Amino acid sequence: MSTKTRDSNLLSIMCAVFAVLWAGGFAFQPARMPSDHVTKALTDLERQVGQTIVIGFNGQSVHDASVRTISDQLHNGTIGGVILLGRNIQSPAQVHQLVGDLTNHVDPTPFISVDQEGGAVQRLQPRKGFPRWPSAAEFAENTGGCAGSNAQEQYATLARGLRALGINLNFGPVVDLNINLDNPIIGHLGRSYSDKSETVSRCGGMFISAHHAVNILTSLKHFPGHGSSKQDSHTVLPDITDVWQPEELVPFQQLAQTRHADMIMMAHLVHPDFSDAPGTPASMSRKATRQARAIAGQTTILITDDLEMDAISSRMTVEQAAIAAIAAGNDMIIASSYGRNDPNLGRRINQAIVRAVMSGRIPKDQIHRSYERIRAAKARLTNGSTPSSVTPSEPNA
Template sequence: VLRPSYAQMRQIGIDVNLSPVVDLDINPDSPDVGSVQRSYSSDPKLVAACVEALAEVAASVNLKLCLKHFPGTGGAKVNPHDHVMDLSDCLTDVQVNVFKDLISRVPMALFSHGIVNQWEKDTPVCLSTVAVNKMRAWAPDACILTDDLQMQGVQKLMSTGEACVKAVRAGADFILIGNNMKDEQQQAEEFARQLFSACAQDAFMRAHAEASIKRIRMLKSG
């Protein structure tokens, strides 16, 4: 089933699949993972075995995969599509290590809107320099994506434009935006202006953006 599915994706021009979900099934009632059966297992070894199989087939058809949702949202009690999601009391090293162990097999990781106060207080992981640096220590060339910045896990904290700037400043390579709130073209142009202005004024952020371009080019050429 997997091989023809991946092959068909390539045939219609899709070269990146934003999967697999590697969140552990910590809380069966978790509204965005356990209760909707998005997790392979609560056992990290079984999750790893599934990802190994996926990665092997994906590589055979030159399809890129993306681990999600860092650092592990299987214990969450709320859905980040609707609420601010705090993982501070439910995140464990076991969940984080799933990503650490698998990022060498998959070239991309999608960062969640979860807040881990032990890492960076009141800051969603997708906007956190500390979180990005953890991933960079394990896989310097991995491409990091934010989850959709128009989900309420971010929207209830700041505007989309502000989140875009924070994401790039933190070191994210790709910004995901659902474009489901306002006119798409108008919105995209405004975010681009905000990012251009921020990079022009902030050499540190500009360096992050330039490094991201290099990683993205490397990903596309691989």
Template structure:
């Protein structure tokens, strides 16, 4: 195995500050052999700039490329707007009762992102909107019942993964019944274990069967699983994920800088707890905190608070994913990017949706 105990950086995805790399970011990515980068709207000016940024990031890779990730769900959760097709929210798209349309929508998303070098989408949302007052999820969900959400999950994953992107099912074990937003506070989930198994798990099981490459563990307090620790830091939650969904690939945390975690634990403490609990990868918005986490992980291994065996298992999952999906990486040829935007497929899809809205009126 190429990855070893000197490549713990492979277990971290971090954000960067601007539209080009700073010298200290270049040094960190290269020296620590970082696993991936997450991009936000502040990293984007236009597709050509984005592709150049990604090319420059990938120049720093070791053997395999970095995961270049983004939240580009459609609706209100999109990081890139200029030139990118702006799709309706998935709740609205799903009302047309067409998995085929959802599949085609995700093909459009994937082709535009892949044209700029993005290779990982943090979607689809597998949450079931069981609480109509839930603003954190809201119209990001595909529906208000398990059967409806399940119906579209496979279409979304296939649309992404057959068009050049890895996908990530989120937010395990289900954020749809909350009123709080984990960006700002720790949501409490009072769902029973029976309800979790018979309802919330259905879309995640579908995602696992659809060969999704990642699952994201949410920052939730789910009493039925663990009444003492948030799910992202709970061994019981990771065991529950693996057992219920039979998922064997990469589990990643939601952003570890969200207040649900950051208000209760230090960066260093939370990083070690999450790794010990069972996550494979940690997600950070800021590189300074990613650096703190990495140092804490190394120290924990040194002190045997984290076992080398468990870390090698995580590294093995990351290596497998990159070897199987990213080994044939080629830099983006920027002059051809424009061909992937404003495509006939995208125009047709938007026309179908707009026609459906006119018919309703």
């Protein structure tokens, strides 16, 4: 049996499993929170700041102390969402239970996010009972550049499976152009659909439409384009000055024009057109967020890539990075707490941003505008509406 046939059979089996889950749901109920679950009243500012924070954590159930701490922070508004990594995932049933426990009676609905691109980047892995999803490059090749209904159907299956688990935010699609085939983090891993912007936009649009159909938000990444870089921002801060091409913006522009830009993920990349100063990444530069905002409009959420990647963490603390990112005009930040157990990270980031607001480094009205964007996006998760056309009172300057 060929690898392709074997993968197809596995996918068919898992699709059937997910179809059952989608139709009837898991027969689980959220667990009762342990007695040490405490709710602390926050100020309005702390709650608004909390919505800007997505945190990674250790643990797989509410019986883990770190999960109880994260649950408390979601309930009282210290943080607005979590990102699931491999350390949180054991099986479909376990993930569904974990998500149910984390989201039970939380208002507004927290973001339960994951990186489920396919290929090298899929947190829900076959060895843990989930379907295998092809990489972007493989997907585009197998579907003739995402032509025809087969491509849409495959992404619909992916999205329904995520929704059955309770996941409501998938950090994809990658809309980087495959300019540098030796790029260690994009091209080398098959994470780009193509070197042609029209193919990337078409495939990315299918990915997003399938997720929208089941009320899952997505994020275009990585602005302003990681496909030409020679280095991996997980390990160093890449300077793309001599390799970046203007065409790398085209997928962001085209998908934003067709209302496919729920979020844009700002990359840790240096380029004079997107960096406020030499050595300052786009993720922390107002020059970059203004351009992303001009492309995407006022309802799109700008979110950083993980602030604990070495491109950033080797230069500053995560609290300093969060302040710099929000001050630069991002609406949200991600801090994965990768490689360590730090359940109080979200609380520290919240307080650091609050102090920056109180000192005047971050305008309070900017936090409120970001809060409005996030609340509007979360409302779409529960009412099933298409991307909102409501515009916050003023743009982030």
